[in-house]
Amino acid sequence: MTAVIETQGLTKRYRGGQLAVDRLDLTVPAGSVFGFLGPNGSGKTTTIRMLMGLIEPTAGTATVLGKPMPRAVRTVLPQVGALIEGPALYGFLSGRDNLLRYDSADPSADPRTRRARVTTALDRVGLTQAAAKKAKAYSLGMKQRLGLAAALLQPRHLLVLDEPTNGLDPQGMREIRSLVRELAADGTTVFLSSHLLDEIEQVCTHAAVMAQGRLLTQGSVADLAAGARGRLAVTTPDPGDAARLLKELGVIEVSVEEDRVTGELPAKDVELAELNAALVRAGVRVRGFGIERASLEDAFVALTGEGFDVAG
Structure with a gap:
Protein backbone atom coordinates (compact mmCIF):
# COMPACT_ATOMS: atom_id res chain seq x y z
CA MET A 1 0.00 0.00 0.00
CA THR A 2 1.60 3.27 -1.12
CA ALA A 3 -1.12 5.56 0.29
CA VAL A 4 -2.64 5.11 3.73
CA ILE A 5 -5.19 7.87 3.13
CA GLU A 6 -6.49 8.88 -0.28
CA THR A 7 -9.42 11.10 -1.24
CA GLN A 8 -10.85 12.04 -4.61
CA GLY A 9 -13.23 14.97 -4.95
CA LEU A 10 -14.13 14.71 -1.25
CA THR A 11 -16.78 17.32 -0.52
CA LYS A 12 -18.86 18.28 2.51
CA ARG A 13 -21.69 20.79 2.27
CA TYR A 14 -23.76 21.44 5.39
CA ARG A 15 -27.39 22.46 5.56
CA GLY A 16 -27.79 26.07 4.61
CA GLY A 17 -25.28 25.74 1.81
CA GLN A 18 -22.05 26.08 3.80
CA LEU A 19 -19.27 24.40 1.81
CA ALA A 20 -16.79 23.10 4.41
CA VAL A 21 -14.64 20.90 2.15
CA ASP A 22 -14.50 21.46 -1.59
CA ARG A 23 -13.38 18.61 -3.91
CA LEU A 24 -10.39 17.52 -1.86
CA ASP A 25 -7.81 15.27 -3.53
CA LEU A 26 -5.44 14.21 -0.75
CA THR A 27 -2.75 11.52 -0.65
CA VAL A 28 -0.99 10.50 2.57
CA PRO A 29 2.00 8.22 1.86
CA ALA A 30 2.47 5.09 3.95
CA GLY A 31 5.09 5.53 6.65
CA SER A 32 4.95 9.33 6.56
CA VAL A 33 4.39 11.86 9.33
CA PHE A 34 1.84 14.02 7.55
CA GLY A 35 1.05 17.54 8.73
CA PHE A 36 -2.42 18.88 7.91
CA LEU A 37 -2.36 22.69 7.98
CA GLY A 38 -4.89 25.46 7.55
CA PRO A 39 -6.34 28.54 9.25
CA ASN A 40 -9.53 28.53 11.28
CA GLY A 41 -12.47 27.32 9.20
CA SER A 42 -10.32 25.80 6.47
CA GLY A 43 -12.02 22.38 6.72
CA LYS A 44 -9.32 20.38 8.50
CA THR A 45 -11.46 18.92 11.27
CA THR A 46 -14.39 18.28 8.90
CA THR A 47 -12.00 16.34 6.66
CA ILE A 48 -10.70 14.28 9.58
CA ARG A 49 -14.24 13.49 10.72
CA MET A 50 -15.12 12.24 7.22
CA LEU A 51 -11.95 10.12 7.08
CA MET A 52 -12.85 8.51 10.40
CA GLY A 53 -16.44 7.81 9.34
CA LEU A 54 -17.91 10.20 11.89
CA ILE A 55 -19.81 12.17 9.23
CA GLU A 56 -20.87 11.35 5.67
CA PRO A 57 -19.38 13.24 2.73
CA THR A 58 -21.71 15.05 0.36
CA ALA A 59 -19.70 13.87 -2.64
CA GLY A 60 -16.43 12.22 -3.55
CA THR A 61 -14.62 9.23 -2.08
CA ALA A 62 -12.18 8.50 0.72
CA THR A 63 -10.12 5.39 1.39
CA VAL A 64 -8.25 4.70 4.63
CA LEU A 65 -5.83 1.77 4.80
CA GLY A 66 -7.04 0.80 1.34
CA LYS A 67 -10.71 0.51 2.41
CA PRO A 68 -13.61 2.82 1.47
CA MET A 69 -14.88 5.05 4.23
CA PRO A 70 -17.34 5.22 5.88
CA ARG A 71 -18.51 1.87 4.45
CA ALA A 72 -15.58 -0.08 5.92
CA VAL A 73 -15.54 1.74 9.26
CA ARG A 74 -15.80 -1.48 11.31
CA THR A 75 -12.80 -2.96 9.54
CA VAL A 76 -10.65 0.16 9.46
CA LEU A 77 -11.09 1.81 12.87
CA PRO A 78 -9.59 -1.06 14.93
CA GLN A 79 -6.35 -0.40 13.05
CA VAL A 80 -6.47 3.36 13.69
CA GLY A 81 -5.64 5.32 16.81
CA ALA A 82 -7.27 8.74 16.93
CA LEU A 83 -7.39 11.85 19.09
CA ILE A 84 -9.88 14.28 17.56
CA GLU A 85 -11.08 17.58 19.05
CA GLY A 86 -9.73 16.63 22.49
CA PRO A 87 -10.18 13.41 24.45
CA ALA A 88 -13.54 12.23 25.79
CA LEU A 89 -12.85 11.17 29.39
CA TYR A 90 -14.80 9.96 32.41
CA GLY A 91 -13.97 12.65 34.96
CA PHE A 92 -14.91 10.51 37.96
CA LEU A 93 -12.49 7.74 36.94
CA SER A 94 -8.73 7.77 37.36
CA GLY A 95 -6.46 8.02 34.35
CA ARG A 96 -5.68 4.32 34.60
CA ASP A 97 -9.35 3.34 34.92
CA ASN A 98 -10.21 5.47 31.88
CA LEU A 99 -7.72 3.51 29.81
CA LEU A 100 -8.99 0.19 31.21
CA ARG A 101 -12.49 1.22 30.15
CA TYR A 102 -11.29 2.19 26.66
CA ASP A 103 -9.38 -1.05 26.25
CA SER A 104 -12.30 -3.19 27.41
CA ALA A 105 -14.48 -1.59 24.70
CA ASP A 106 -12.11 -2.93 22.02
CA PRO A 107 -13.35 -6.37 20.94
CA SER A 108 -9.92 -7.23 19.55
CA ALA A 109 -8.12 -6.53 22.84
CA ASP A 110 -6.97 -9.55 24.87
CA PRO A 111 -8.31 -9.05 28.43
CA ARG A 112 -5.45 -11.12 29.85
CA THR A 113 -2.89 -8.47 28.88
CA ARG A 114 -5.10 -5.44 29.43
CA ARG A 115 -3.33 -4.05 32.51
CA ALA A 116 0.07 -4.45 30.88
CA ARG A 117 -1.10 -2.49 27.84
CA VAL A 118 -2.50 0.30 29.99
CA THR A 119 0.70 0.50 32.05
CA THR A 120 2.80 0.72 28.89
CA ALA A 121 0.58 3.42 27.36
CA LEU A 122 0.70 5.53 30.54
CA ASP A 123 4.46 5.27 30.61
CA ARG A 124 4.82 6.29 26.95
CA VAL A 125 3.01 9.59 27.54
CA GLY A 126 4.55 10.34 30.93
CA LEU A 127 1.46 9.81 33.10
CA THR A 128 2.62 6.92 35.31
CA GLN A 129 2.84 9.12 38.42
CA ALA A 130 -0.63 10.58 37.82
CA ALA A 131 -2.34 7.30 36.87
CA ALA A 132 -4.35 7.10 40.10
CA LYS A 133 -5.57 10.71 39.96
CA LYS A 134 -9.13 11.33 38.76
CA ALA A 135 -9.32 12.65 35.22
CA LYS A 136 -11.39 15.69 36.28
CA ALA A 137 -8.35 16.88 38.24
CA TYR A 138 -6.06 16.63 35.19
CA SER A 139 -4.77 19.77 33.51
CA LEU A 140 -5.53 20.31 29.82
CA GLY A 141 -2.09 19.03 28.91
CA MET A 142 -2.52 15.90 31.04
CA LYS A 143 -5.89 15.22 29.41
CA GLN A 144 -4.22 15.47 25.99
CA ARG A 145 -1.60 12.96 27.12
CA LEU A 146 -4.28 10.58 28.41
CA GLY A 147 -6.17 10.83 25.11
CA LEU A 148 -2.96 10.01 23.27
CA ALA A 149 -2.37 7.06 25.58
CA ALA A 150 -5.85 5.75 24.70
CA ALA A 151 -4.94 5.97 21.00
CA LEU A 152 -1.79 3.94 21.67
CA LEU A 153 -3.27 1.04 23.63
CA GLN A 154 -2.89 -1.23 20.61
CA PRO A 155 -0.32 -1.22 17.79
CA ARG A 156 -1.78 0.95 15.03
CA HIS A 157 -1.19 1.18 11.30
CA LEU A 158 -2.40 4.78 11.36
CA LEU A 159 -2.48 7.42 14.10
CA VAL A 160 -4.70 10.49 13.57
CA LEU A 161 -4.02 13.41 15.89
CA ASP A 162 -5.94 16.69 15.95
CA GLU A 163 -3.84 19.33 17.77
CA PRO A 164 -1.92 16.76 19.88
CA THR A 165 0.24 19.34 21.70
CA ASN A 166 -2.68 21.54 22.76
CA GLY A 167 -2.15 22.63 26.38
CA LEU A 168 1.31 21.10 26.72
CA ASP A 169 4.32 22.96 28.07
CA PRO A 170 7.54 23.05 25.99
CA GLN A 171 8.88 19.91 27.67
CA GLY A 172 5.63 18.06 26.95
CA MET A 173 5.76 19.22 23.33
CA ARG A 174 9.25 17.81 22.95
CA GLU A 175 8.14 14.50 24.45
CA ILE A 176 5.16 14.20 22.10
CA ARG A 177 7.38 15.14 19.16
CA SER A 178 9.84 12.42 20.15
CA LEU A 179 7.00 9.92 20.55
CA VAL A 180 5.66 10.71 17.07
CA ARG A 181 9.12 10.08 15.63
CA GLU A 182 9.34 6.75 17.47
CA LEU A 183 5.96 5.65 16.15
CA ALA A 184 6.92 6.59 12.60
CA ALA A 185 10.20 4.69 12.95
CA ASP A 186 8.18 1.62 13.99
CA GLY A 187 6.14 1.85 10.77
CA THR A 188 3.06 3.75 11.95
CA THR A 189 1.80 6.44 9.60
CA VAL A 190 1.00 9.59 11.61
CA PHE A 191 -1.54 12.14 10.33
CA LEU A 192 -1.60 15.25 12.50
CA SER A 193 -3.42 18.53 12.33
CA SER A 194 -1.72 21.44 14.06
CA HIS A 195 -1.51 25.22 14.07
CA LEU A 196 2.13 25.12 15.24
CA LEU A 197 4.05 25.44 11.99
CA ASP A 198 7.44 25.12 13.68
CA GLU A 199 6.34 21.86 15.28
CA ILE A 200 5.12 20.54 11.93
CA GLU A 201 8.40 21.47 10.26
CA GLN A 202 10.43 19.68 12.94
CA VAL A 203 8.52 16.41 13.00
CA CYS A 204 6.68 15.97 9.67
CA THR A 205 7.98 14.46 6.45
CA HIS A 206 4.98 15.57 4.36
CA ALA A 207 2.29 18.24 4.64
CA ALA A 208 -0.82 19.68 3.02
CA VAL A 209 -2.18 23.21 3.25
CA MET A 210 -5.89 24.00 3.16
CA ALA A 211 -7.76 27.30 3.05
CA GLN A 212 -11.51 27.93 2.77
CA GLY A 213 -12.21 24.24 2.27
CA ARG A 214 -9.84 23.78 -0.66
CA LEU A 215 -6.46 22.10 -0.89
CA LEU A 216 -3.76 24.60 -1.85
CA THR A 217 -0.78 22.28 -2.00
CA GLN A 218 0.66 19.03 -0.69
CA GLY A 219 4.00 17.29 -0.82
CA SER A 220 7.16 16.75 1.20
CA VAL A 221 7.92 19.44 3.79
CA ALA A 222 11.31 20.06 2.20
CA ASP A 223 9.72 20.64 -1.22
CA LEU A 224 7.02 22.93 0.16
CA ALA A 225 9.58 25.08 1.98
CA ALA A 226 11.85 25.12 -1.08
CA GLY A 227 8.94 26.45 -3.13
CA ALA A 228 8.90 29.61 -1.04
CA ARG A 229 11.54 32.21 -1.73
CA GLY A 230 14.08 32.89 0.98
CA ARG A 293 16.30 29.39 3.89
CA ALA A 294 12.55 29.64 3.53
CA SER A 295 10.53 27.99 6.27
CA LEU A 296 7.21 26.17 6.13
CA GLU A 297 5.66 29.32 7.56
CA ASP A 298 7.05 31.33 4.62
CA ALA A 299 5.46 28.80 2.27
CA PHE A 300 2.14 29.03 4.11
CA VAL A 301 2.07 32.83 3.96
CA ALA A 302 3.01 32.75 0.26
CA LEU A 303 0.14 30.35 -0.45
CA THR A 304 -2.60 31.94 1.65
CA GLY A 305 -1.49 35.57 1.67
CA GLU A 306 -2.06 35.71 5.41
CA GLY A 307 -0.49 34.78 8.70
CA PHE A 308 -1.42 31.55 10.37
CA ASP A 309 -4.53 31.71 12.56
CA VAL A 310 -3.61 30.02 15.83
CA ALA A 311 -7.26 29.25 16.48
CA GLY A 312 -7.23 26.86 13.50
Missing part, protein backbone atom coordinates in the same frame (compact mmCIF):
# COMPACT_ATOMS: atom_id res chain seq x y z
CA ARG A 231 14.70 36.38 2.34
CA LEU A 232 17.83 38.46 1.98
CA ALA A 233 19.43 39.13 5.38
CA VAL A 234 22.13 41.72 6.04
CA THR A 235 23.83 42.23 9.40
CA THR A 236 25.36 45.69 9.76
CA PRO A 237 25.96 48.45 12.31
CA ASP A 238 24.43 50.80 9.70
CA PRO A 239 20.91 49.33 9.37
CA GLY A 240 19.21 52.57 8.33
CA ASP A 241 21.59 53.23 5.45
CA ALA A 242 21.45 49.56 4.40
CA ALA A 243 17.63 49.53 4.38
CA ARG A 244 17.42 52.73 2.33
CA LEU A 245 19.91 51.50 -0.26
CA LEU A 246 18.33 48.05 -0.56
CA LYS A 247 14.97 49.68 -1.31
CA GLU A 248 16.61 51.80 -4.01
CA LEU A 249 18.11 48.61 -5.50
CA GLY A 250 14.68 46.96 -5.78
CA VAL A 251 14.50 44.87 -2.62
CA ILE A 252 10.92 44.85 -1.31
CA GLU A 253 9.30 44.42 2.12
CA VAL A 254 12.48 45.65 3.79
CA SER A 255 12.41 45.52 7.59
CA VAL A 256 14.93 46.51 10.25
CA GLU A 257 15.45 44.88 13.63
CA GLU A 258 18.41 46.25 15.57
CA ASP A 259 21.51 45.49 13.44
CA ARG A 260 19.69 43.17 11.03
CA VAL A 261 17.99 44.15 7.78
CA THR A 262 15.84 41.68 5.84
CA GLY A 263 13.93 41.93 2.61
CA GLU A 264 12.42 40.06 -0.30
CA LEU A 265 14.26 39.92 -3.59
CA PRO A 266 12.27 41.12 -6.62
CA ALA A 267 10.98 38.60 -9.13
CA LYS A 268 13.63 39.55 -11.68
CA ASP A 269 17.06 37.99 -11.39
CA VAL A 270 19.30 39.88 -8.99
CA GLU A 271 23.01 39.25 -8.64
CA LEU A 272 23.65 38.95 -4.90
CA ALA A 273 27.32 39.84 -5.29
CA GLU A 274 26.28 43.14 -6.92
CA LEU A 275 23.96 43.96 -4.02
CA ASN A 276 26.73 43.28 -1.54
CA ALA A 277 29.21 45.36 -3.56
CA ALA A 278 26.73 48.26 -3.77
CA LEU A 279 26.34 48.28 0.00
CA VAL A 280 30.10 48.34 0.50
CA ARG A 281 30.59 51.11 -2.10
CA ALA A 282 28.01 53.21 -0.25
CA GLY A 283 30.01 52.88 2.97
CA VAL A 284 27.68 50.36 4.67
CA ARG A 285 29.72 48.12 6.95
CA VAL A 286 28.51 44.62 6.08
CA ARG A 287 29.14 41.99 8.75
CA GLY A 288 26.81 39.32 7.38
CA PHE A 289 25.11 38.87 4.02
CA GLY A 290 23.09 36.00 2.55
CA ILE A 291 19.78 34.34 1.79
CA GLU A 292 17.89 32.74 4.68
Whole structure:
Protein backbone atom coordinates (compact mmCIF):
# COMPACT_ATOMS: atom_id res chain seq x y z
CA MET A 1 0.00 0.00 0.00
CA THR A 2 1.60 3.27 -1.12
CA ALA A 3 -1.12 5.56 0.29
CA VAL A 4 -2.64 5.11 3.73
CA ILE A 5 -5.19 7.87 3.13
CA GLU A 6 -6.49 8.88 -0.28
CA THR A 7 -9.42 11.10 -1.24
CA GLN A 8 -10.85 12.04 -4.61
CA GLY A 9 -13.23 14.97 -4.95
CA LEU A 10 -14.13 14.71 -1.25
CA THR A 11 -16.78 17.32 -0.52
CA LYS A 12 -18.86 18.28 2.51
CA ARG A 13 -21.69 20.79 2.27
CA TYR A 14 -23.76 21.44 5.39
CA ARG A 15 -27.39 22.46 5.56
CA GLY A 16 -27.79 26.07 4.61
CA GLY A 17 -25.28 25.74 1.81
CA GLN A 18 -22.05 26.08 3.80
CA LEU A 19 -19.27 24.40 1.81
CA ALA A 20 -16.79 23.10 4.41
CA VAL A 21 -14.64 20.90 2.15
CA ASP A 22 -14.50 21.46 -1.59
CA ARG A 23 -13.38 18.61 -3.91
CA LEU A 24 -10.39 17.52 -1.86
CA ASP A 25 -7.81 15.27 -3.53
CA LEU A 26 -5.44 14.21 -0.75
CA THR A 27 -2.75 11.52 -0.65
CA VAL A 28 -0.99 10.50 2.57
CA PRO A 29 2.00 8.22 1.86
CA ALA A 30 2.47 5.09 3.95
CA GLY A 31 5.09 5.53 6.65
CA SER A 32 4.95 9.33 6.56
CA VAL A 33 4.39 11.86 9.33
CA PHE A 34 1.84 14.02 7.55
CA GLY A 35 1.05 17.54 8.73
CA PHE A 36 -2.42 18.88 7.91
CA LEU A 37 -2.36 22.69 7.98
CA GLY A 38 -4.89 25.46 7.55
CA PRO A 39 -6.34 28.54 9.25
CA ASN A 40 -9.53 28.53 11.28
CA GLY A 41 -12.47 27.32 9.20
CA SER A 42 -10.32 25.80 6.47
CA GLY A 43 -12.02 22.38 6.72
CA LYS A 44 -9.32 20.38 8.50
CA THR A 45 -11.46 18.92 11.27
CA THR A 46 -14.39 18.28 8.90
CA THR A 47 -12.00 16.34 6.66
CA ILE A 48 -10.70 14.28 9.58
CA ARG A 49 -14.24 13.49 10.72
CA MET A 50 -15.12 12.24 7.22
CA LEU A 51 -11.95 10.12 7.08
CA MET A 52 -12.85 8.51 10.40
CA GLY A 53 -16.44 7.81 9.34
CA LEU A 54 -17.91 10.20 11.89
CA ILE A 55 -19.81 12.17 9.23
CA GLU A 56 -20.87 11.35 5.67
CA PRO A 57 -19.38 13.24 2.73
CA THR A 58 -21.71 15.05 0.36
CA ALA A 59 -19.70 13.87 -2.64
CA GLY A 60 -16.43 12.22 -3.55
CA THR A 61 -14.62 9.23 -2.08
CA ALA A 62 -12.18 8.50 0.72
CA THR A 63 -10.12 5.39 1.39
CA VAL A 64 -8.25 4.70 4.63
CA LEU A 65 -5.83 1.77 4.80
CA GLY A 66 -7.04 0.80 1.34
CA LYS A 67 -10.71 0.51 2.41
CA PRO A 68 -13.61 2.82 1.47
CA MET A 69 -14.88 5.05 4.23
CA PRO A 70 -17.34 5.22 5.88
CA ARG A 71 -18.51 1.87 4.45
CA ALA A 72 -15.58 -0.08 5.92
CA VAL A 73 -15.54 1.74 9.26
CA ARG A 74 -15.80 -1.48 11.31
CA THR A 75 -12.80 -2.96 9.54
CA VAL A 76 -10.65 0.16 9.46
CA LEU A 77 -11.09 1.81 12.87
CA PRO A 78 -9.59 -1.06 14.93
CA GLN A 79 -6.35 -0.40 13.05
CA VAL A 80 -6.47 3.36 13.69
CA GLY A 81 -5.64 5.32 16.81
CA ALA A 82 -7.27 8.74 16.93
CA LEU A 83 -7.39 11.85 19.09
CA ILE A 84 -9.88 14.28 17.56
CA GLU A 85 -11.08 17.58 19.05
CA GLY A 86 -9.73 16.63 22.49
CA PRO A 87 -10.18 13.41 24.45
CA ALA A 88 -13.54 12.23 25.79
CA LEU A 89 -12.85 11.17 29.39
CA TYR A 90 -14.80 9.96 32.41
CA GLY A 91 -13.97 12.65 34.96
CA PHE A 92 -14.91 10.51 37.96
CA LEU A 93 -12.49 7.74 36.94
CA SER A 94 -8.73 7.77 37.36
CA GLY A 95 -6.46 8.02 34.35
CA ARG A 96 -5.68 4.32 34.60
CA ASP A 97 -9.35 3.34 34.92
CA ASN A 98 -10.21 5.47 31.88
CA LEU A 99 -7.72 3.51 29.81
CA LEU A 100 -8.99 0.19 31.21
CA ARG A 101 -12.49 1.22 30.15
CA TYR A 102 -11.29 2.19 26.66
CA ASP A 103 -9.38 -1.05 26.25
CA SER A 104 -12.30 -3.19 27.41
CA ALA A 105 -14.48 -1.59 24.70
CA ASP A 106 -12.11 -2.93 22.02
CA PRO A 107 -13.35 -6.37 20.94
CA SER A 108 -9.92 -7.23 19.55
CA ALA A 109 -8.12 -6.53 22.84
CA ASP A 110 -6.97 -9.55 24.87
CA PRO A 111 -8.31 -9.05 28.43
CA ARG A 112 -5.45 -11.12 29.85
CA THR A 113 -2.89 -8.47 28.88
CA ARG A 114 -5.10 -5.44 29.43
CA ARG A 115 -3.33 -4.05 32.51
CA ALA A 116 0.07 -4.45 30.88
CA ARG A 117 -1.10 -2.49 27.84
CA VAL A 118 -2.50 0.30 29.99
CA THR A 119 0.70 0.50 32.05
CA THR A 120 2.80 0.72 28.89
CA ALA A 121 0.58 3.42 27.36
CA LEU A 122 0.70 5.53 30.54
CA ASP A 123 4.46 5.27 30.61
CA ARG A 124 4.82 6.29 26.95
CA VAL A 125 3.01 9.59 27.54
CA GLY A 126 4.55 10.34 30.93
CA LEU A 127 1.46 9.81 33.10
CA THR A 128 2.62 6.92 35.31
CA GLN A 129 2.84 9.12 38.42
CA ALA A 130 -0.63 10.58 37.82
CA ALA A 131 -2.34 7.30 36.87
CA ALA A 132 -4.35 7.10 40.10
CA LYS A 133 -5.57 10.71 39.96
CA LYS A 134 -9.13 11.33 38.76
CA ALA A 135 -9.32 12.65 35.22
CA LYS A 136 -11.39 15.69 36.28
CA ALA A 137 -8.35 16.88 38.24
CA TYR A 138 -6.06 16.63 35.19
CA SER A 139 -4.77 19.77 33.51
CA LEU A 140 -5.53 20.31 29.82
CA GLY A 141 -2.09 19.03 28.91
CA MET A 142 -2.52 15.90 31.04
CA LYS A 143 -5.89 15.22 29.41
CA GLN A 144 -4.22 15.47 25.99
CA ARG A 145 -1.60 12.96 27.12
CA LEU A 146 -4.28 10.58 28.41
CA GLY A 147 -6.17 10.83 25.11
CA LEU A 148 -2.96 10.01 23.27
CA ALA A 149 -2.37 7.06 25.58
CA ALA A 150 -5.85 5.75 24.70
CA ALA A 151 -4.94 5.97 21.00
CA LEU A 152 -1.79 3.94 21.67
CA LEU A 153 -3.27 1.04 23.63
CA GLN A 154 -2.89 -1.23 20.61
CA PRO A 155 -0.32 -1.22 17.79
CA ARG A 156 -1.78 0.95 15.03
CA HIS A 157 -1.19 1.18 11.30
CA LEU A 158 -2.40 4.78 11.36
CA LEU A 159 -2.48 7.42 14.10
CA VAL A 160 -4.70 10.49 13.57
CA LEU A 161 -4.02 13.41 15.89
CA ASP A 162 -5.94 16.69 15.95
CA GLU A 163 -3.84 19.33 17.77
CA PRO A 164 -1.92 16.76 19.88
CA THR A 165 0.24 19.34 21.70
CA ASN A 166 -2.68 21.54 22.76
CA GLY A 167 -2.15 22.63 26.38
CA LEU A 168 1.31 21.10 26.72
CA ASP A 169 4.32 22.96 28.07
CA PRO A 170 7.54 23.05 25.99
CA GLN A 171 8.88 19.91 27.67
CA GLY A 172 5.63 18.06 26.95
CA MET A 173 5.76 19.22 23.33
CA ARG A 174 9.25 17.81 22.95
CA GLU A 175 8.14 14.50 24.45
CA ILE A 176 5.16 14.20 22.10
CA ARG A 177 7.38 15.14 19.16
CA SER A 178 9.84 12.42 20.15
CA LEU A 179 7.00 9.92 20.55
CA VAL A 180 5.66 10.71 17.07
CA ARG A 181 9.12 10.08 15.63
CA GLU A 182 9.34 6.75 17.47
CA LEU A 183 5.96 5.65 16.15
CA ALA A 184 6.92 6.59 12.60
CA ALA A 185 10.20 4.69 12.95
CA ASP A 186 8.18 1.62 13.99
CA GLY A 187 6.14 1.85 10.77
CA THR A 188 3.06 3.75 11.95
CA THR A 189 1.80 6.44 9.60
CA VAL A 190 1.00 9.59 11.61
CA PHE A 191 -1.54 12.14 10.33
CA LEU A 192 -1.60 15.25 12.50
CA SER A 193 -3.42 18.53 12.33
CA SER A 194 -1.72 21.44 14.06
CA HIS A 195 -1.51 25.22 14.07
CA LEU A 196 2.13 25.12 15.24
CA LEU A 197 4.05 25.44 11.99
CA ASP A 198 7.44 25.12 13.68
CA GLU A 199 6.34 21.86 15.28
CA ILE A 200 5.12 20.54 11.93
CA GLU A 201 8.40 21.47 10.26
CA GLN A 202 10.43 19.68 12.94
CA VAL A 203 8.52 16.41 13.00
CA CYS A 204 6.68 15.97 9.67
CA THR A 205 7.98 14.46 6.45
CA HIS A 206 4.98 15.57 4.36
CA ALA A 207 2.29 18.24 4.64
CA ALA A 208 -0.82 19.68 3.02
CA VAL A 209 -2.18 23.21 3.25
CA MET A 210 -5.89 24.00 3.16
CA ALA A 211 -7.76 27.30 3.05
CA GLN A 212 -11.51 27.93 2.77
CA GLY A 213 -12.21 24.24 2.27
CA ARG A 214 -9.84 23.78 -0.66
CA LEU A 215 -6.46 22.10 -0.89
CA LEU A 216 -3.76 24.60 -1.85
CA THR A 217 -0.78 22.28 -2.00
CA GLN A 218 0.66 19.03 -0.69
CA GLY A 219 4.00 17.29 -0.82
CA SER A 220 7.16 16.75 1.20
CA VAL A 221 7.92 19.44 3.79
CA ALA A 222 11.31 20.06 2.20
CA ASP A 223 9.72 20.64 -1.22
CA LEU A 224 7.02 22.93 0.16
CA ALA A 225 9.58 25.08 1.98
CA ALA A 226 11.85 25.12 -1.08
CA GLY A 227 8.94 26.45 -3.13
CA ALA A 228 8.90 29.61 -1.04
CA ARG A 229 11.54 32.21 -1.73
CA GLY A 230 14.08 32.89 0.98
CA ARG A 231 14.70 36.38 2.34
CA LEU A 232 17.83 38.46 1.98
CA ALA A 233 19.43 39.13 5.38
CA VAL A 234 22.13 41.72 6.04
CA THR A 235 23.83 42.23 9.40
CA THR A 236 25.36 45.69 9.76
CA PRO A 237 25.96 48.45 12.31
CA ASP A 238 24.43 50.80 9.70
CA PRO A 239 20.91 49.33 9.37
CA GLY A 240 19.21 52.57 8.33
CA ASP A 241 21.59 53.23 5.45
CA ALA A 242 21.45 49.56 4.40
CA ALA A 243 17.63 49.53 4.38
CA ARG A 244 17.42 52.73 2.33
CA LEU A 245 19.91 51.50 -0.26
CA LEU A 246 18.33 48.05 -0.56
CA LYS A 247 14.97 49.68 -1.31
CA GLU A 248 16.61 51.80 -4.01
CA LEU A 249 18.11 48.61 -5.50
CA GLY A 250 14.68 46.96 -5.78
CA VAL A 251 14.50 44.87 -2.62
CA ILE A 252 10.92 44.85 -1.31
CA GLU A 253 9.30 44.42 2.12
CA VAL A 254 12.48 45.65 3.79
CA SER A 255 12.41 45.52 7.59
CA VAL A 256 14.93 46.51 10.25
CA GLU A 257 15.45 44.88 13.63
CA GLU A 258 18.41 46.25 15.57
CA ASP A 259 21.51 45.49 13.44
CA ARG A 260 19.69 43.17 11.03
CA VAL A 261 17.99 44.15 7.78
CA THR A 262 15.84 41.68 5.84
CA GLY A 263 13.93 41.93 2.61
CA GLU A 264 12.42 40.06 -0.30
CA LEU A 265 14.26 39.92 -3.59
CA PRO A 266 12.27 41.12 -6.62
CA ALA A 267 10.98 38.60 -9.13
CA LYS A 268 13.63 39.55 -11.68
CA ASP A 269 17.06 37.99 -11.39
CA VAL A 270 19.30 39.88 -8.99
CA GLU A 271 23.01 39.25 -8.64
CA LEU A 272 23.65 38.95 -4.90
CA ALA A 273 27.32 39.84 -5.29
CA GLU A 274 26.28 43.14 -6.92
CA LEU A 275 23.96 43.96 -4.02
CA ASN A 276 26.73 43.28 -1.54
CA ALA A 277 29.21 45.36 -3.56
CA ALA A 278 26.73 48.26 -3.77
CA LEU A 279 26.34 48.28 0.00
CA VAL A 280 30.10 48.34 0.50
CA ARG A 281 30.59 51.11 -2.10
CA ALA A 282 28.01 53.21 -0.25
CA GLY A 283 30.01 52.88 2.97
CA VAL A 284 27.68 50.36 4.67
CA ARG A 285 29.72 48.12 6.95
CA VAL A 286 28.51 44.62 6.08
CA ARG A 287 29.14 41.99 8.75
CA GLY A 288 26.81 39.32 7.38
CA PHE A 289 25.11 38.87 4.02
CA GLY A 290 23.09 36.00 2.55
CA ILE A 291 19.78 34.34 1.79
CA GLU A 292 17.89 32.74 4.68
CA ARG A 293 16.30 29.39 3.89
CA ALA A 294 12.55 29.64 3.53
CA SER A 295 10.53 27.99 6.27
CA LEU A 296 7.21 26.17 6.13
CA GLU A 297 5.66 29.32 7.56
CA ASP A 298 7.05 31.33 4.62
CA ALA A 299 5.46 28.80 2.27
CA PHE A 300 2.14 29.03 4.11
CA VAL A 301 2.07 32.83 3.96
CA ALA A 302 3.01 32.75 0.26
CA LEU A 303 0.14 30.35 -0.45
CA THR A 304 -2.60 31.94 1.65
CA GLY A 305 -1.49 35.57 1.67
CA GLU A 306 -2.06 35.71 5.41
CA GLY A 307 -0.49 34.78 8.70
CA PHE A 308 -1.42 31.55 10.37
CA ASP A 309 -4.53 31.71 12.56
CA VAL A 310 -3.61 30.02 15.83
CA ALA A 311 -7.26 29.25 16.48
CA GLY A 312 -7.23 26.86 13.50
